Amino acid sequence: MHLTLLAFDWALLLEKAVLILIIISVSLLVAMYETWGERKVAAFMQDRRGPNRAGPGGILQPLADGLKLFMKEEIVPLSSSRFLFVLGPGLAMLTAMMTSAVVPWSSHFHLWGRDISMQIADVNIGILYIFGVVSMGVYGIMIGGWASNNKFSLLAAIRGASQIISYELAMGLSIIALLMISGSLSLRTIVEQQQAHYYYVLVQPLGFLIFLICAFAECNRTPFDLSEAESELNMGYHLEYSSMKLGFYLFAEYVNMFVSSAVMATLYWGGYDIPFVNDATLAQHIGQNPVAILQIVSLFAKIIIFIFFFMWVRWTIPRFRYDQLMKLGWHVLIPLALFNMLATGAIVLWRG
Amino acid sequence: MQPLTSRAKAVDRKPMTMWEKMYLPAIAKGMSITFGHMFKKKPTVNYPEKQRPFSPVFRGLHVLNRDEQGRERCTACGLCAVACPAEAITMEAAERLPGEENLYREEKYAAKYEINMLRCIFCGLCEEACPKDAIYLSETFAPSNYTRKGFIYGKDELLIPDPVTQPEEYAKAKGQRH
Numbered sequence: 001m002h003l004t005l006l007a008f009d010w011a012l013l014l015e016k017a018v019l020i021l022i023i024i025s026v027s028l029l030v031a032m033y034e035t036w037g038e039r040k041v042a043a044f045m046q047d048r049r050g051p052n053r054a055g056p057g058g059i060l061q062p063l064a065d066g067l068k069l070f071m072k073e074e075i076v077p078l079s080s081s082r083f084l085f086v087l088g089p090g091l092a093m094l095t096a097m098m099t100s101a102v103v104p105w106s107s108h109f110h111l112w113g114r115d116i117s118m119q120i121a122d123v124n125i126g127i128l129y130i131f132g133v134v135s136m137g138v139y140g141i142m143i144g145g146w147a148s149n150n151k152f153s154l155l156a157a158i159r160g161a162s163q164i165i166s167y168e169l170a171m172g173l174s175i176i177a178l179l180m181i182s183g184s185l186s187l188r189t190i191v192e193q194q195q196a197h198y199y200y201v202l203v204q205p206l207g208f209l210i211f212l213i214c215a216f217a218e219c220n221r222t223p224f225d226l227s228e229a230e231s232e233l234n235m236g237y238h239l240e241y242s243s244m245k246l247g248f249y250l251f252a253e254y255v256n257m258f259v260s261s262a263v264m265a266t267l268y269w270g271g272y273d274i275p276f277v278n279d280a281t282l283a284q285h286i287g288q289n290p291v292a293i294l295q296i297v298s299l300f301a302k303i304i305i306f307i308f309f310f311m312w313v314r315w316t317i318p319r320f321r322y323d324q325l326m327k328l329g330w331h332v333l334i335p336l337a338l339f340n341m342l343a344t345g346a347i348v349l350w351r352g
Numbered sequence: 353m354q355p356l357t358s359r360a361k362a363v364d365r366k367p368m369t370m371w372e373k374m375y376l377p378a379i380a381k382g383m384s385i386t387f388g389h390m391f392k393k394k395p396t397v398n399y400p401e402k403q404r405p406f407s408p409v410f411r412g413l414h415v416l417n418r419d420e421q422g423r424e425r426c427t428a429c430g431l432c433a434v435a436c437p438a439e440a441i442t443m444e445a446a447e448r449l450p451g452e453e454n455l456y457r458e459e460k461y462a463a464k465y466e467i468n469m470l471r472c473i474f475c476g477l478c479e480e481a482c483p484k485d486a487i488y489l490s491e492t493f494a495p496s497n498y499t500r501k502g503f504i505y506g507k508d509e510l511l512i513p514d515p516v517t518q519p520e521e522y523a524k525a526k527g528q529r530h
């Protein structure tokens with residue numbers, strides 16, 4: 001017994017714990033500054049200046065917003081089911097954070113004679129894990145909407161659930177085409193293949209487009225923000241929420257955006273690969289650790305571009321009508337994804 | 353039917369073409385428009401740091417004027433109060449005592465002079481009515497206040513600083529006018 005405990009790689013445990021801590025804080029930090037970025041992008045696209053009072057360029061605005069949310073009164077409606085009411089935002093936040101576990105943030109660092117992998121868990125079913133967690137994300141919306149005991153919230157919850165179920169199908173089908181090319185479900189393997197050959201967006205442009213549209217829908221971002229349509233449902237599922245519980249919902253949306261950007265970058269845009277450079281030869285020249293840092297920078301640059309794209313679309317396109325949303329999902333995206341899957345399969349078979 | 357105006361336009365109810373049904377070209381067009389707006393000049397003026405210049409004919413808060421020797425010009429004739437359509441001005445006259453010649457220009461002066469800025473419509477008729485050039489409207493507007501009482505401006509708020517003892521403040525209050 002004693003010996004088995006000693007034989008356990010304690011450094012690995014420490015390494016992973018530190019990595020989890022870093023990734024969670026970074027996701028929260030990024031989510032914080034996404035709120036600032038969102039307001040800035042919105043302002044610039046509408047010829048305004050955006051927040052510019054708190055700190056230079058409004059850089060402290062997220063702190064002020066967070067403080068405001070913390071200071072607000074915490075209201076739990078009397079007719080709500082209290083346990084579920086509290087569970088909802090927690091679940092939304094949990095699922096948003098969990099997805100980042102399988103994303104490879106960089107190749108590895110070489111420190112203290114160890115190779116420290118920059119991925120919390122390199123599970124061989126990484127994509128399935130992401131799908132599982134993402135489809136759990138709808139429970140945050142569902143439970144929140146249900147527990148509020150409010151007709152608008154319930155409507156929003158139903159809308160959110162049906163939307164996510166519809167778009168998950170197309171998303172899954174578009175991923176299958178990618179998996180037929182990669183032959184692996186592990187995100188690290190997929191990135192390494194892209195490093196060796198080409199970015200998968202080049203061979204799967206249609207698949208990427210479908211995945212992108214579905215990612216918008218999964219994140220509940222405009223034009224798919226049916227479940228929190230301000231003008232129709234008065235905020236939707238988080239109508240009854242106040243204080244930091246509301247903050248959790250809003251935050252979860254931004255964390256979701258960050259993680260789905262990371263997943264898109266990983267699956268289709270080479271992940272942590274530095275574009276136009278052979279990472280392995282670069283590592284021989286300047287060492288593994290600087291390359292690992294550059295890879296993180298490269299991945300984050302891709303993520304930030306995607307996040308900007310999310311915001312750009314949000315401030316350009318109006319919301320879909322509900323029947324248009326369903327029509328787009330079932331009549332357009334799923335047949336397109338099926339066609340993409342069949343075509344990819346045929347080509348893979350033909351090339352042997 | 354004859355259209356009522358020359359601007360009438362029939363609503364186009366043709367079914368969408370394949371190109372329009374694809375949505376993506378239209379979305380790309382819209383996104384290029386919003387992206388273009390990112391680099392446009394922002395019309396916003398950062399207010400407390402930067403202020404837009406007022407027009408020289410702007411009618412703002414009232415100022416009770418002094419002459420070059422720093423004496424109050426107002427003689428409490430009451431013409432401004434009569435001219436005022438909003439009945440915002442009230443005053444009480446008093447007689448100048450011997451030894452006060454350096455304070456008041458005329459033999460009679462306003463002991464109390466109040467303008468209710470909530471009633472005032474900033475029409476400038478008081479300025480026009482004044483035979484002594486004692487009141488004019490400046491280029492500042494009334495700041496906000498917590499009470500109604502705060503909007504009743506007395507002589508201490510209205511009087512321009514003394515040009516003899518406080519020349520700098522006087523120049524600032526006088527602004528671009530006269």
